[in-house]
């Protein structure tokens with residue numbers, strides 16, 4: 001049976017969810033659209049005239065029989081909307097970051113469990129062919145152990161009114177890293193600055209420590225004249241560069257490296273450093289849209305089949321790291337446990 005789905009929040013991201021739901025017609029029927037802005041509701045409603053329209057989530061939940069509510073409103077409203085949807089007996093796919101506080105995220109995870117419903121979080125990058133290829137390369141030890149990960153996620157805008165650049169952009173890096181590494185982040189050091197009248201941090205640098213000891217360095221900015229989406233995974237055997245803006249070679253694996261030959265402790269002063277420069281290969285990636293893959297896997301999970309999905313627990317973990325980053329920002333970059 002097809003899943004009856006609704007989208008709440010039809011600004012920048014919500015229309016992508018609506019389009020993918022409609023394109024995934026074997027699994028879903030888009031039955032309701034909701035936005036408190038009449039103009040946005042009318043604009044998307046015009047594209048899908050047979051779909052019921054609501055200005056209020058409560059009205060939608062009371063009158064439309066919905067199996068999956070997709071929440072694509074600003075972060076501050078995720079908790080109350082997702083809570084209402086779970087209480088109305090629906091499953092929820094919530095945008096990242098799951099909530100604005102750890103307590104709210106914990107509440108949703110517990111509520112979903114108590115109601116016997118599924119809570120998914122839209123960590124979109126975990127469904128991209130590029131990130132899946134990176135995970136495979138790491139998990140199959142193609143890279144060896146990681147020295148570090150360095151990520152640059154900068155562009156001009158989109159300034160958000162209710163979250164800073166860390167809460168807006170870091171969820172992407174954090175969800176990619178926990179998916180690729182299969183490890184939890186255990187600590188964060190964060191510094192940053194604000195150049196806007198809201199006082200929200202718009203440039204930030206995070207160092208995130210993982211269970212296995214590896215550290216990831218994230219540079220996040222809404223104030224860069226150019227857009228960069230690049231992650232370097234520096235490994236003992238090979239290194240990988242993921243450039244999400246490169247249409248043809250998003251993932252490149254370099255057989256380059258450095259060997260530190262130290263015969264014994266006494267010889268440390270005479271470390272022999274040798275450089276290895278080998279081939280580069282760019283694995284072929286399919287061109288599936290992440291949201292389409294995500295919706296397919298969510299539909300399978302809802303049917304009780306095994307599927308790789310990002311859940312409320314994954315969303316909660318990211319929110320814990322974001323809270324630690326906020327504490328560190330307020331404490332001059334001190335290391336804060338998650």
Ligand SMILES: NC(=O)c1ccc[n+]([C@@H]2O[C@H](COP(=O)([O-])OP(=O)(O)OC[C@H]3O[C@@H](n4cnc5c(N)ncnc54)[C@H](O)[C@@H]3O)[C@@H](O)[C@H]2O)c1
Pocket residue numbers: 008009010011012013014034035036037040055056057071072073074075077095096097122123124168
């Ligand atoms: N997964 C991704 O790659 C990705 C990309 C962009 C944005 N997002 C996330 O999507 C969410 C929305 O971001 P956006 O950029 O689309 O925001 P946006 O401001 O463009 O759109 C939000 C929409 O929600 C509506 N809205 C607000 N409160 C509402 C309520 N209580 N009931 C009904 N409608 C309400 C607004 O009128 C607006 O149309 C955020 O959580 C953001 O982090 C995710």
